[in-house]
Amino acid sequence: MIETFQRSLPNGTTLSCRATGTPGRPLMVFLHGFPEAAFIWDELLEHFAQPEHGGYRCIAPNLRGFEKSSAPTEVAAYKAHLLIQDIQQLAATESADGTMAALVAHDWGGAFGWGYANAFPQQVGKLVIINSPHPGTFTRELRHNPAQQQASAYMNFLARPDAEALLSADDFKRMWPFFTLMKAGSDGFGWLTEDVKQRYREVWNAGLTGACNLYRVTPMKPPLPGQPIDGIPVLPRERLTIDVPTFVFWALDDAALLPGLLEGLEDYVPKLEVKKVPNATHWIVHEQPQLVAREIEAFLQRS
Secondary structure (H helix, E strand, O other): OOEEEEEEOOOOOEEEEEEEOOOOOOEEEEEOOOOOOHHHHHHHHHHHHOHHHOOOEEEEEOOOOOOOOOOOOOHHHHOHHHHHHHHHHHHHHHOOOOOEEEEEEEOHHHHHHHHHHHHOHHHEEEEEEEOOOOHHHHHHHHHHOHHHHHHOOHHHHHOOOOHHHHHHHHHHOOOHHHHHOOOOOOOOOOOOOHHHHHHHHHHHHOOOHHHHHHHHHOOOOOOOOOOOHHHOOOOOHHHOOOOOOEEEEEEOOOOOOOHHHHOOHHHOOOOEEEEEEOOOOOOHHHHOHHHHHHHHHHHHHOO
8 A cells, every 4th residue: 555645854845755664664765757756666665565575664755846745946956966865854754774775766866866875875775776877977978979969869958948838738748759759668568558647647737847957957968059068077986986786777778878878887886786678668667567676676685
């Protein structure tokens, strides 16, 4: 049974959350991305709360700017360290010592997962990243790989001042292709049912400004025509290293995040395992939740 609640944090943010499992059990936190919401994790929340699968306390917040969570309008309110602070304060309300047994994150959630594990490695037992680029390899590919620059060009569209209006028009006509134009998603898994579409409509009707502000605030997007690559920052190495056991799940038919993002990842993440999944797209959590759950469970059971 999924419970839903609003959690007010010391920093003034309120996060709408979905959770399963007994409070006080080892904590698993699940972070969603764009244009999604916490509900994408429901099947995994229920899986990992069961005693035979670990009996975890599982919680999936809607990130600030999504669903019924706080949604400040100013772009600067979406800087990565502030969203990481949200998650850290949320974990402190669910775990006596503020630690997580595992942090599982996809897409934008993964960006904050990487940052969290870098800044607070002692608070993360294990890290699971699903199709979310590490900032070190992402910066390299955005600066030097034309194919990844082209694949990420949509980020500049989502950063436009009128992005929310364009995305909301005509029953979110521009939103559905994010899901359906991926190679396997166009004809493959059948997950985008009318019921699922209605759940997305409810999330998007709550507002898209926060979600678009993630794209406005980040300097990690390809340069516009005529712009130099110098606007893409090169972070110091100490901001990039991940010293916790990490499992990276990579669907190979992700049209936005190319497999080149995996090259050299072990240089930043020495305790790394990578699982490449053919015939799956960026939306693998929707497409194959049982596979995702099984692989994560096996990783958590390995010492």
